[in-house]
Amino acid sequence: MKVNVKGHIRDLLAFKGLVPRRQKRISRAPAEPLGLDPMNELAGQLHPEIQHLVIAGIRDETRTARTFRLAADLDSDTGELAYFRAGQYLSLKVEVDGVRITRPYSISSAPFEALGADGFYEITVRRDGNGFLTPHMWDHWQVGTKVKSSGPCGFFYYEPLRDAGKIAGLAGGSGITPFRSMAREIAHGEMDAELLLIYGSSDEDDIVFYDEFKALERKAPAKIQVVHVLSCAEVSLEGCEQGFITTDTIEKYADVDGSSFFVCGPQAMVRFVARELAAFDLPDRRTRWEVLGEVKDVTSSPGFPQEVADETFRLTVHVGGVTAEVPARAVETVLVAMERANLAPPSQCRSGECGFCRSHLVSGDVYVRPESDGRRAADKQFGYIHPCSSYPITDLEISVPRGV
Amino acid sequence: MHRGGPAFGSVVADSERKRNGVPERVLLLTPGKEAATEQVERACQGRRRIGVTQSPQGEVPEEDENMAERATRQELKKAYDCVVIGAGNGGLGAAAQLAAKGATVLLLEQHNLPGGFATSFVRGRFEFEASLHEFCDVGPPTAKGSVRQFLEDEIGVHLDWVEIPEAYRLILTDPGEDLDVTMPYGVQEFIGAIEKAAPGSRESVTNYVNLCQEVVEAITYLGQSKGNPDRSVLTKKYANFLKTCPYTVDEVADALKVPERARKILHAQWTYIGPPTSRLNFTIYGAMLYKFLVTSAYIPRQRSHEFALALDARIRELGGDIEYNTRVERILVENGQVVGVVTSKGDQVETGHVISNASPTLVYNNLVSPKTAVPEIALRECHARVNGLSGFVVYLGLDATLEELGLNEYSYFVYANMNTGEMYETFKTLDAPKAQAVLCLNNALPDCSPPGTSIVSITTLYQPEVWKGIGPQEYVRVKNRVATDLIADLEQATGAPIREHIEELEVATPQTYARYTGSYNGIIYGYEPEPWDSLIPRMMSMQDEKHCDGLEFCGGYAFRCHGYSSSFMSGQTAALLTFRDMTEKGEIRQ
Numbered sequence: 001m002k003v004n005v006k007g008h009i010r011d012l013l014a015f016k017g018l019v020p021r022r023q024k025r026i027s028r029a030p031a032e033p034l035g036l037d038p039m040n041e042l043a044g045q046l047h048p049e050i051q052h053l054v055i056a057g058i059r060d061e062t063r064t065a066r067t068f069r070l071a072a073d074l075d076s077d078t079g080e081l082a083y084f085r086a087g088q089y090l091s092l093k094v095e096v097d098g099v100r101i102t103r104p105y106s107i108s109s110a111p112f113e114a115l116g117a118d119g120f121y122e123i124t125v126r127r128d129g130n131g132f133l134t135p136h137m138w139d140h141w142q143v144g145t146k147v148k149s150s151g152p153c154g155f156f157y158y159e160p161l162r163d164a165g166k167i168a169g170l171a172g173g174s175g176i177t178p179f180r181s182m183a184r185e186i187a188h189g190e191m192d193a194e195l196l197l198i199y200g201s202s203d204e205d206d207i208v209f210y211d212e213f214k215a216l217e218r219k220a221p222a223k224i225q226v227v228h229v230l231s232c233a234e235v236s237l238e239g240c241e242q243g244f245i246t247t248d249t250i251e252k253y254a255d256v257d258g259s260s261f262f263v264c265g266p267q268a269m270v271r272f273v274a275r276e277l278a279a280f281d282l283p284d285r286r287t288r289w290e291v292l293g294e295v296k297d298v299t300s301s302p303g304f305p306q307e308v309a310d311e312t313f314r315l316t317v318h319v320g321g322v323t324a325e326v327p328a329r330a331v332e333t334v335l336v337a338m339e340r341a342n343l344a345p346p347s348q349c350r351s352g353e354c355g356f357c358r359s360h361l362v363s364g365d366v367y368v369r370p371e372s373d374g375r376r377a378a379d380k381q382f383g384y385i386h387p388c389s390s391y392p393i394t395d396l397e398i399s400v401p402r403g404v
Numbered sequence: 405m406h407r408g409g410p411a412f413g414s415v416v417a418d419s420e421r422k423r424n425g426v427p428e429r430v431l432l433l434t435p436g437k438e439a440a441t442e443q444v445e446r447a448c449q450g451r452r453r454i455g456v457t458q459s460p461q462g463e464v465p466e467e468d469e470n471m472a473e474r475a476t477r478q479e480l481k482k483a484y485d486c487v488v489i490g491a492g493n494g495g496l497g498a499a500a501q502l503a504a505k506g507a508t509v510l511l512l513e514q515h516n517l518p519g520g521f522a523t524s525f526v527r528g529r530f531e532f533e534a535s536l537h538e539f540c541d542v543g544p545p546t547a548k549g550s551v552r553q554f555l556e557d558e559i560g561v562h563l564d565w566v567e568i569p570e571a572y573r574l575i576l577t578d579p580g581e582d583l584d585v586t587m588p589y590g591v592q593e594f595i596g597a598i599e600k601a602a603p604g605s606r607e608s609v610t611n612y613v614n615l616c617q618e619v620v621e622a623i624t625y626l627g628q629s630k631g632n633p634d635r636s637v638l639t640k641k642y643a644n645f646l647k648t649c650p651y652t653v654d655e656v657a658d659a660l661k662v663p664e665r666a667r668k669i670l671h672a673q674w675t676y677i678g679p680p681t682s683r684l685n686f687t688i689y690g691a692m693l694y695k696f697l698v699t700s701a702y703i704p705r706q707r708s709h710e711f712a713l714a715l716d717a718r719i720r721e722l723g724g725d726i727e728y729n730t731r732v733e734r735i736l737v738e739n740g741q742v743v744g745v746v747t748s749k750g751d752q753v754e755t756g757h758v759i760s761n762a763s764p765t766l767v768y769n770n771l772v773s774p775k776t777a778v779p780e781i782a783l784r785e786c787h788a789r790v791n792g793l794s795g796f797v798v799y800l801g802l803d804a805t806l807e808e809l810g811l812n813e814y815s816y817f818v819y820a821n822m823n824t825g826e827m828y829e830t831f832k833t834l835d836a837p838k839a840q841a842v843l844c845l846n847n848a849l850p851d852c853s854p855p856g857t858s859i860v861s862i863t864t865l866y867q868p869e870v871w872k873g874i875g876p877q878e879y880v881r882v883k884n885r886v887a888t889d890l891i892a893d894l895e896q897a898t899g900a901p902i903r904e905h906i907e908e909l910e911v912a913t914p915q916t917y918a919r920y921t922g923s924y925n926g927i928i929y930g931y932e933p934e935p936w937d938s939l940i941p942r943m944m945s946m947q948d949e950k951h952c953d954g955l956e957f958c959g960g961y962a963f964r965c966h967g968y969s970s971s972f973m974s975g976q977t978a979a980l981l982t983f984r985d986m987t988e989k990g991e992i993r994q
Contacts, residue, residue, distance in 0.1 A: 001614055003644040005659040011647035018650055018941045023948075025936060029788035031780040034769035038872040039794070039926035043919035045876050083876035115877060155527065161884055161891075162909045284529065285803055285907035320478025320727070320749070346516065346729060355526070358516055374526050378706040382713040401516050401728040402478050402749055 045082060047151045049404050050093075052076030055145045056120060065174065065208045066138065067108065067124045073146055081114045081121060084152030086181040086191060087262070087290075090121060091150035091348040096136045100344040103133050104351075106264070106290070107152065108177040110184035124208065126174045150348055150404075156264065156290040158182065158193050163260035164286065169197040170245050170273050172265030175292055176208050179264070183213065187220040196225045196254055200245050200269060203232040227253050244272060247279040256280050264290040291351060298331055298391055301369045308393050316397040318362070319343055328396065334359075334366065334387035338400065345387065346403040352389030357400075361385045364396035480727060480747075483754040484510040485991065486982055487745050489732045489771075490761030492520025492921070493968055494959030496715040497975025498759045498982075500559040503722035505983050507992060510753060511724060512745070514731035514922055519712035520761070520959075521795075521921060521928055522968055527908040529854050530801035534912065534920075535928060536676075536841055536863045537708050538568055538815075540692065540969045543699035551969050554976050561718050564705040568848050571696060573813040574672040575897045578821045585669055586813060589700040591617075598666050605666035612660050612670065616694035619645050619687055626943065645687070649940050653681040653689050668822035675817065675841055675865060676967065678793045678929045680824035685938035688965050695969075703848060708968075727751075731922070735760075735767065735955070737777035742954030746773075756991065757954045759978045763961040765791070765924045772952065782951045789937055792929030792966065793831060793865040794914035798887045800860045801853065801908030806844050809900040811860065816842040818897045834871070834882060836889030837864040857907065862890045868914035868925040883911045930960035939965055956982050 005011050057069035070090075072078045089104045107114075109122035127134050141147075156178055158167055169179045176199055185191040201207045213226045228240045229249060235242040241249050250256065261282065263273050270291050277287065295301070299309045308330045315328035315337050328337035335357055338345045348356035352372030361383045368375075372389040379385075387398070488499045491513035499511040517523060521535040542565055543549030548556070555561040571594070573586040585601045587594060591613055599606040622645035626633055638646060648656050653674070657667050670693070671681050677689060704710040719726060731748040735758050744754045760767050768782040802809065819827060820838035827839040845852050845859040853859050874882050887909075895902050918926030931937055942963035950956075960966030962974035986992045 001611055001644065003611075003615055003647060003656075003659060005648060005651050005655055008647070011650070014650035015646045018936060019944050022936045022941050022945060026781065026784050026788040029784040031783045032787070033783065034765060034786065034924075037918070037925055039868050039914045039918035040922065040924075042871070042874070042876070042879070042915045043926075046879065046915065047919050083879075085880065159909060161887060161903075162906045283803055283907070285905075321480045322478050353526075356516065376524050376526055376531055376709050378524075378704075378709040378713050381706055381710065382717060384713075402730065404729060 045080075048078070048082050049151070050078075051082060051090075051149045051151060052078040053081075053121070053147045053149050055141055055143050055147065058141070058143060061124060061208050062205060064128070064206070065124055065126045067122050068137070068141060069109075070121045070123065070147060070149070072119070080117065081119045082151045083114055084111050085157035086111055086185045087157035087178040088152040088154045089156075089178075089349075090123065090152060091350075092123075092133075093148040093150070094133060094136075096133060099339060099342050101133065101339045102150075102347045102350070104154075104349055106154075106156075106174075106177040106181070106292075108180045110181050110188060110190070112185060112188050112190050124174060124177050124180070126208075153348055153354060154290075155353075156262065156288055158191065158260075158262075160192070162285065163193075163288075164258055166194045166196065166255055166259040168250070168254040168256075168259040168261045169195060169199075170250070170261060170263045170265075170277075171197060172200040172245070172269030172273075173206075173292075174208065175263075175265030175269065175290070177264075178290065179262075180209055180212070183216045183224050186223050187216045194223050196227070196259070198227045198229060198245055198249060198253060200229045200231065200265070203230055204235075204237050225253075245269075245276060247276045250276065250280075256282075259286070261287045262290075263287065264292065266293055267291055267296060294333075294336075294350065295369065295372075298367070298369065301367075303370070304367055304391070305393050313364075313392045314395045315392060316362075316395075317341075317343055317345075318397075318399040319345065320402045328392040330367075330392055332391070334385070334390045334392055334396065334398065337392070338387065343400070344403045345400050347388050350388045352386050355386060357387045358384055359387050359401070360399040362397040362399055364392065364394045364398075366390035366396065367393050478749070480510070480730075480749075480751040480753060481725065482752070484508045484725075485755065485986060486510075486757040486759060487512060487732075487753055487755045488759045488761065489735075489745070490514075490520065490959065491518035491712070491716070491726065491728075492761045492959050493522055493711075493972040494962065494975040494978070495520070495759070495761035496712060496719070497554070497972045498761070498956075498958045498979040499719045499724055499726070499975075500561070500715050500722065501554075501976045501979035502759075502983060503719050503724035504559045505979070505992075507983060507986060509719070509724040510755070511719060511726040512730045512732050512747060513726070513728050514748070515920055516728045517709075517712070518716045518726070518728075519708055521917065522708040522712060523920075524707055524709045525910075527799075527910055528801060529857065530799075530859055530908050531707070531852070532799040532801070532859060532910065533707055533843070533845070533861065535795060535797065536843060536861070537968060538701040538703050539711075539972075540701055540967065541695045541699050541973075542702040542969075547699070549695070549699040550973060554973060558976070559715075559718060559722075561714050563710060563714055565702040566705050566848060568701040568703065569814050571700075572672060572815045572817055574669060574817045574819070576668070576819055576821055577893065577897050581821055583665070583668055583822075587669065587672075589697055591694075591697050594697050598669050601669060602663055602665035605663045608660050608662045609666050609670065612657065612662055612690075613694065613697070615644055615648065615656070615660070616690035618642060619648070619690045620694045620698075622646075623687075623691055623939070631943075648686050648690075649938075650935050651686050652935060653684045653686050656686040656690075657681075671822065671824065672817045672819075674824050675827075675839055677933065677965070678865060679790070679932040679934060680828040682825055683932065683934050684824075685933045685935045687940060688933045688938050691939070692967065705849065707849070707852070732762075732771060734773040735771045735952075737772055737774070737952050740777070740953050742952055755954075756989075757956075757982050757986065759956045759958055759975070759982055761957075761959040761975075762922070763924055763927075763930070763959075764957060765961075766922075767955070767957075768951070777952065779951050782949075785949060789931040790934060791925065792927050792932050792960070794868040794917055794926040795912065795928045796837075796864050796866050796883075796886060796890075796914070797912045798862040798890055799908075799910040799912070800862070800891075800902065800906055802858045802860060802902065802905040803856065803907045804858065804905040805856060806846050806858045806860075809858065809902070809905070811844045811858075811898060811900050812847070814844055814847040816844070816894075816898070818842060818894060831865045832867045832870055834874075834886070836886045836893065837866070838893075840864045840890055840893065842894055860902070862887075862894055864890060866914055868918075868927060871914050879913075879915070883913050887911045928960075928966075930962070930966040933965045939963060954982075954985070
C-alpha cells in the first residue's frame with residue numbers, strides 16, 4: 001500500500017518541514033510570562049486550604065449554646081470568606097494548651113451572609129461539659145481572638161439534582177445548626193426548597209434558635225415549618241410534641257414519600273431516629289446523615305475486640321523526615337493519639353468520610369467502625385487507614401503525610 | 405500496657421532506627437541489602453549529598469534537642485539523585501523506573517494521594533473514578549502491550565487487570581442522524597462492523613487501519629532505535645508513516661477516500677484527545693485507534709487507585725521516598741543546571757535532576773528559580789502551543805442496575821453529530837456541550853457498587869477559559885444546569901431513566917481539576933497535538949527544547965501526548981533519559 005496525501009514529493013517535503021515549521025511558529029509567539037489562571041483562582045476562592053478568621057461577635061443562645069461569629073482576619077491574606085453550601089462545616093485548627101487539634105463545626109449562618117467584604121460565618125456550640133475544645137472556647141474565646149479554619153467542606157447539603165423538593169430535617173441538640181443555615185438561605189430566597197424541621201430538645205430552655213425559627217416561619221410560611229419535640233415530662237409550650245422524634249411524629253408532619261430526610265444530631269439521637277425512619281423503608285437516596293461529635297464509646301460498636309478495651313499500645317509514626325513513638329489507647333482513635341503527641345497530623349471531618357487524614361498502616365491492626373469506613377477499595381487492599389476512624393488494637397507503625 | 409512509655413504529650417525520636425537520618429525503610433525494603441547499603445553510601449558521597457548523613461534538619465542532633473520541636477518541623481532528607489514532581493501516571497512511572505535502576509528518588513505530590521487525574525473518591529456507598537479511565541496498550545499476558553511490559557518486566561508491578569468488554573457504542577442524536585453502532589475490538593471485527601453499518605467502506609477502512617498499523621510499527625521502531633533511526637529503514641519500510649506525519653485526521657481520511665458514514669464511526673474516539681479532526685494529527689489518532697483494536701483496553705480490578713497504589717508501594721520497596729501534601733514551589737537552577745527544589749513545607753532538597761509531571765507551562769512560568777534561568781524561547785514555546793481541554797464530569801451513583809436501566813454497554817459516545825469542529829465549538833460556551841462520553845462501570849466490573857446499584861459517569865470537555873467569569877456564588881447553579889442537560893441528553897439517547905435513580909451525585913468542573921491537581925487552568929489534556937506539535941515533531945525537537953540541564957518532563961504534556969497510557973509510558977522515557985544523564989556525568993556507579 002502506498003499512501004499519498006497531497007502527492008509523494010509534497011508529503012515528504014512536508015515531513016522535512018515539520019520541525020522548521022514548528023520552530024518558526026515558536027519564534028513568532030510572544031515571550032510574555034503566563035497570563036492568569038482563572039480556574040486555580042476560583043479553586044482558591046471556593047476551597048482555600050486555610051482561612052484566617054477572627055471572632056467578630058459572641059452571642060449566647062441558651063444557657064448552654066453559644067454562637068461565635070467569625071470574619072476574615074484583615075491582618076492576614078484571607079480577603080473574603082469562601083462561599084459554601086448550607087449544611088457544610090468548617091474544620092477549625094486550634095491550639096489548646098500547646099496541642100494542635102482540629103474540630104469540625106457545621107456553619108449555622110447562611111451562605112449569602114458569607115459574601116462580600118463584611119461577610120461572616122457563625123458556628124453555634126453547646127457546652128456539654130466533657131469536651132476538649134468547648135470549655136476552652138467558653139473560657140478563652142473573645143471578640144478579636146484569631147482562629148484558623150479550613151475551607152467549607154462536607155456533603156450534608158441539599159442537592160436539587162438528587163433530592164426531593166421537600167427537605168424533612170430531623171435534628172437533635174446542636175444538630176439544628178446546618179438547618180438554621182438552610183432556613184436562612186431559603187427565607188432569603190437563595191435556595192429553592194421547602195424545609196420541615198422536626199427538632200428534638202430536652203426542655204423549653206434547651207431549644208436553640210426558638211425565636212429565630214418562629215421569625216423565619218413567618219417570613220417564608222409556605223417554605224419553612226418547625227415542629228419542636230421535647231423529651232421532658234411536661235410540655236407547656238404551645239404546638240410542641242412531647243417525647244422523641246418517632247415514626248408517628250414524622251408521619252404526622254412530613255410528606256414521607258415526597259421528601260428527602262436530612263438527619264443531624266448527637267450519636268444517640270441519630271441512632272434512635274435511624275430506627276424510627278426504618279419503618280418507612282425509604283430508599284437510601286432519600287436519607288442523608290450527619291453525626292456530630294467524636295464517637296463516645298467505641299467498645300459498644302459491633303465487632304470491637306472487647307479484650308483490648310483497657311490497653312494502651314505503642315504507636316510508631318513516620319511523618320516527613322522524623323519518626324516518633326507515642327502511646328495510643330484502644331478506645332481513642334489513632335488521630336487523637338497523634339494529636340496528643342502534638343504531631344499535628346492532617347484531619348478534617350473526623351468521621352472517616354473525607355480521607356484528609358489518610359495514612360499508610362505499615363504494621364499492626366486497627367478496628368474501624370463499619371459505619372464510618374469511608375476508604376476506597378484499593379486503600380483497604382494496600383493497607384491504608386483513616387486515622388480519625390481507626391482504633392489501635394495492637395502496636396502500630398504508620399506513615400502519615402504532613403499536615404496542612 | 406504501654407511498657408513504661410512516655411506520658412501523653414511527649415515525643416521520642418527513635419534514634420536507633422533513624423540513625424543518621426536515614427529512614428529504616430530504605431535499609432529494609434530495597435532489592436537485596438547490599439544494593440541498599442551501596443545506595444545509601446552513594447547517596448552520602450558527593451557535593452550535593454552531604455545532608456543525608458545528618459539529622460533531618462541538616463544538623464548533628466544535639467543531646468538536649470527538643471524532640472517535640474523536631475517532630476513539629478518534620479523536614480525531609482536533604483539530597484536525592486532525582487526529585488520527581490507530581491504523582492500522576494507519568495510521575496509514578498518515572499519514579500518507579502529510576503528507583504528500579506538504583507537511583508535515589510524523592511517523589512513529591514501536592515495532593516494527599518497518588519494518581520493525579522487517575523484516582524477515585526467515595527460518596528456514600530459508591531466509589532467514583534475521578535476521570536474517564538481505561539488503559540490502552542496493556543494487552544493480555546500472552547501478548548503484552550508496552551504498559552504491561554513496563555509494569556511487569558521493568559519495575560515488577562503485577563495488577564489484577566480486567567478487560568473492557570467492547571470498544572464503544574456511538575450514538576448520534578441530531579435529527580437526521582441515524583447512527584447507533586456498537587464497535588468490537590479486533591482489526592477484522594472492527595472493519596466488519598463498519599462495513600455492516602456503512603456498506604461499501606471495507607476497502608478504504610482496511611487501508612486506513614493498515615496505515616494505522618504502520619504508524620504503530622514505525623513508532624515502535626523509533627523507540628527501539630533510541631533516537632538514532634536508520635533513515636533508509638524509515639523511508640523504505642515506513643514511508644506512509646513519514647508521509648502522513650504532517651497531516652490531520654481529516655486530510656488522511658480524505659486521501660484514503662473513506663466514506664463519510666464510515667468516517668463517523670472511525671473517528672468516534674476523537675474526544676479522547678480533544679482537537680477536532682480538522683486539526684488533530686493523524687499519527688497520534690491512528691496509533692491510539694490501532695492499539696485499542698489490537699490490545700483492547702483494561703482497567704485494574706480495584707480501578708485506577710489500585711494502579712496508583714501499586715506503583716506507590718513498589719517505589720517505596722525499591723528505596724524511593726514519597727511525600728504527599730507537599731507542593732514543589734521552586735526548582736532551583738544555577739548556571740543552567742538544576743541544583744534543587746524548595747517545597748511548600750519549607751524543605752530544601754538538593755538534587756541534580758528533576759522530572760516534572762507538571763506542565764512546561766507551569767514549570768517555566770512559576771517554578772524555575774531564578775526567573776532569569778528561563779530563556780525567552782521557553783516562554784515562547786508555552787505560548788505557541790495550544791492548551792488542551794479541561795473536563796466536566798457528572799458522577800452518578802444509581803439505585804438501579806444497568807440492566808434495569810437498559811444500559812448494556814460499558815462505553816458510550818453520545819454526540820449530536822460527528823462534525824467535530826461544531827462539537828468542539830460547544831466546548832467553548834457555558835451550555836452543555838453536545839458531545840459526551842459515558843462509562844457504565846458495572847458492565848466492566850459487576851461488583852464495583854453494591855447489589856442493586858450502578859455507577860455511571862458522563863464526561864464532556866470544556867475550554868477552561870469559558871468558566872472564567874463564574875464567581876463562587878453562581879458556580880453551583882451553573883454546574884448543576886450543565887449536569888442537568890447532560891443527564892437529559894443521555895436519557896434521551898439511551899432511554900435510561902436516570903434522574904429518578906440518583907442516590908449519589910457529584911459534579912467535577914475545570915475548577916475541580918485545578919483544585920486537586922494544580923494543573924494550569926484545570927486542564928486535563930496536554931497541549932493539543934496538531935500536526936506541528938504531535939508525537940513526531942515533539943520527539944525530533946526534544947534536544948533543542950531542553951532549557952535546563954537536569955530537567956525532564958513526563959505526563960500528558962510530554963512528547964507522547966496525553967492519555968492514561970501515554971502519560972504513564974512517558975515517565976519511563978523521562979527516567980531513562982535522566983538515568984543516562986546521571987551515568988554520563990558519573991553520578992551513578994554502574
